[in-house]
Amino acid sequence: MQKKMAYSFPDEVLEQVFSFIQSDKDRNAVSLVCKSWDEIERWCRRKVFIGNCYAVSPRMVIRRFPEVRSIKLKGKPHFADFNLVPDGWGGYVLPWIAEMAGAYPWLEEIRLKRMVVTDESLELIAKSFKNFKVLVLFSCEGFSTDGLAAIAASCKNLRELDLRESEVDDLSGHWLAHFPETCTSLVSLNISCLRSDEVSFSALERLVGRCPNLRSLRLNRAVTLDKIANILRRAPQLVDFGTGYYAAELQPDVFSNLAGAFSSCKELKSLSGFWDVVPAYLPALYSICPRLTSLNLSYATIQSPDLIKLVSHCPRLQRLLVLDYVEDSGLEELASSCKDLQELRVFPSDPFGAEPNVSLTEQGLVAVSLGCPKLRSVLYFCRRMSNAALVTIAQNRPNLTRFRLCIIEPKTPDYLTLEPLDVGFGAIVEHCKDLRRLSLSGLLTDHVFEYIGTYGKKLEMLSVAFAGDSDLGLHHVLSGCESLRKLEIRDCPFGDKALLANAAKLETMRSLWMSSCAVSFGACKLLGQKMPKLNVEVIDETEPPDSRPESCPVDKLYIYRSVAGPRFDMPPFVWTMDEAVRILH
């Protein structure tokens, strides 16, 4: 009895203590300690992250956490980025907004990724949350600039409006004029995804000019190069800037104006945009290059010599996104100039061409792995690779946490030995003990999965395509990777055995995607029946899966854990395998 008394604090004290705990994982851990901690914690939780919007229902979230101020939701599976998830699959945010409008009148922040957002949803947000501050729509779709106008007009304390990489129906640039003259609170504005050629430039200029706290501004292509200087002069406090169109005929006065405007931005550390670059205008950036930590040139079709010149001016660079025009020579220069580099992404300029159009090979990546001791995150598209190169990279950079390699032609072997790349990727998982994310490509047998299952203990996300020989491959991963949360597989000969043998594992993961594999409809039904806490969804656009024999493989399969049960907003081409072996649709 007395022991209990000695350990009980008043609720207010515990609340105060908990308020210092920001991370979701830690918060979840706190709530598991005991019932009273769970109760206190849930009343003071302000931020909720829901990695799969179908894993839980809005009502359940609201019931458990009544005082939320900030919510982050993710919708479609990652492979939706590559058109593997048909339109209309789901991921609608409206039901969430509708429930939260009543339950969270003080909601301040909504962050969404891969969700379908409609103008109706945006209007509801604008109407419902009086203290709304942050709206981030990452890779979302379904809305137009009309919805944005509603947000601009109504949200008096708006701090962030970030539309990164969303598909927006850009009806006109006039929505910007809906920000009232009294709006001075903007800290971040990202409209880079807006596709129309019109933008209300004067409204934009005035908005930028009256927001003294604006730190991040990313423009779209409608803003021409000659206008950039005007914008920058109104916001010399910017830390992150995305140019619009960076091309024009070279005119000395425009150039010097631009260079002067850039040099007046003493805090500028991050640049992006750069669609259609005229290399002659790049030197306008030289004054800020020494401070740059992040540079996104992944839309800039500039050739290696110009890239090398630019990059050699940026010794503090930590993050570089670039097209493969950089070539091996450019990456070698990067390796010698940028010793602080942590993240490198090299995208293909001609992904569908049959022949290489640039001289970018595994050598460039090897050079960077050798020269950049802080390199942690890699995304690399190339056309050839060798086990030797991968082993070298792994040995040079055991601190890698993200490694995504895409060899453009599926099933490409080691170009030197013609063997599979099992050993190379095996070295990556073996040496890089903190590896959290891995994407495989090239010719791979079940062996690579054996390595991954044995060594990939911290691996959280794995992407596999055109790899493996049998169910053993999938079994190695599901049984070995203890930290696995997301697994996405396409075009691999993985079938029922591994899946059914590791059914329990699936409840410890966020989701599993399998398309063009060999999982039968019968196995899907069995899984749905055995595992009530899993939603097993079969996607088939040609015909219902039960119109064929049970042994036929399904086209696409998406399995995710959920406490909300099967969803009811499925389109005609998605079937869920309900536990009662009813096929809901």
Add this chain to the structure above:
Amino acid sequence: MAFEKDLNLDATELRLGLPGSSDESAKNQTPATLRSNNKRALPEESMSSNATASKNCDQETAPLPKAQVVGWPPIRSYRKNNLQPKKSEGEISGIYVKVSMDGAPYLRKIDLKVFKGYPELLKALEEMFKFKAGEYSEREGYNGSEFVPTYEDKDGDWMLAGDVPWEMFTNSCKKLKIMKGSEARGLGCV
């Protein structure tokens, strides 16, 4: 070789094998239906009458054009859409002008942006219309040529091509005309 599952024929087929034992040999063929998806069309026979013997050999031994697989390579459509240059007419991408020639039945169009200067432009015009322009000199224009390249500028005047600097020319040229030498005399010449 990977291929696109356009009709998902595998799934509708009744199979005797166990699920998971997919028909590997079927996967390695490239069905005829896929040729229509290829980016690289096989060269047409009528294309060039100058096709050399070595070219023909290359055609026979060239690898089969690759079929495009859905969602591969894994590039977001946002990125794919943004890599295409802005399709606006005028200054930055492509300066297309009509080219006519006295006596030719129809006009052609060329992109002035692809040429670095007059010599390249003239060579291209000569090849396109099968004529010879001759040597250019500031004093005498294309003296002695049967055909002469002229252009209409922003003011609507017909000028001799070659007098003004290349950049100025590409900015002001509205259309090109290959005139007969006899008619071109007096154009722009001092």
